[in-house]
Amino acid sequence: MALIQVSCSHCSETWDVSKTKRGGHVNCPACGVLVPVKGTSDSKLFYGLLILGVPLTLIVLIVGGAVLFFLYWSFMRLINP
Numbered sequence: 098m099a100l101i102q103v104s105c106s107h108c109s110e111t112w113d114v115s116k117t118k119r120g121g122h123v124n125c126p127a128c129g130v131l132v133p134v135k136g137t138s139d140s141k142l143f144y145g146l147l148i149l150g151v152p153l154t155l156i157v158l159i160v161g162g163a164v165l166f167f168l169y170w171s172f173m174r175l176i177n178p
């Protein structure tokens with residue numbers, strides 16, 4: 098599993114934590130102070146993708162629906178003028 102380095106702001110102890118702790122907090126092994134872990138957590142990334150992905154999916158559905166409707170309409174005009 099990938100590790101990232103964390104530095105304690107209180108006693109300048111440096112240690113490695115699992116990448117899954119990104120965006121969260123860990124306790125310093127030397128002095129016990131709660132230290133924030135740099136980086137964005139995977140859940141934040143997931144929600145970011147969700148926020149970006151939902152409107153994009155809607156646009157694709159609307160445009161795709163319009164194109165399909167136009168094709169259907171053209172076809173109906175062709176066979177039944």
Ligand SMILES: [Zn+2]
Nearest residue numbers: 105108125128
């Ligand atoms: Zn410390």
